[in-house]
Amino acid sequence: MSRNFFAGAPLQTKPETFEQAFRKLNAVVTEAFNRGDVKTCAGFYSEDATLFLSDRAPVRGRSAIEGALREYASAGAKLSPVDPIDIRSSGDMGVCAGTYVFEVPNENGAPAEQRGKFVTVFLRQPDGSWKAVIDSLLSDAT
16 A cells, blocks of 8 residues: 555645746736736736836826826837846845836837836735836936
8 A cells, every 4th residue: 555645735835936926927017018918017016006107207006007008008019028137035025127128119100119227116915926016117318
């Protein structure tokens, strides 16, 4: 008779690190944005998050952030995966800084690259997921 030493024992899994979570989030958000699914993108922000963009006043709250993302997506913008330069975390807080590239149609409809830098602060939620609470995007000079 064989014994299963694992039967009934709780499976011990190590929680996902912030860096692992960020890399998954980067892929999901890029793919969702590029198909126009801004609701999925906004879902990675906390309800009370603030988004700082170079060309407007701070955008406060998930629904307002969804609206701002919708403006870019509706204009035909496409996002490349962000390039994280520094990813750090301590406890339930994570920070990522890096660069981004948007491709946005210009007034003639031709694609024009918009490059910039970002810093995003995340908090781990009670369910273990990570949500952005502050997201700051700074466009490079054109």
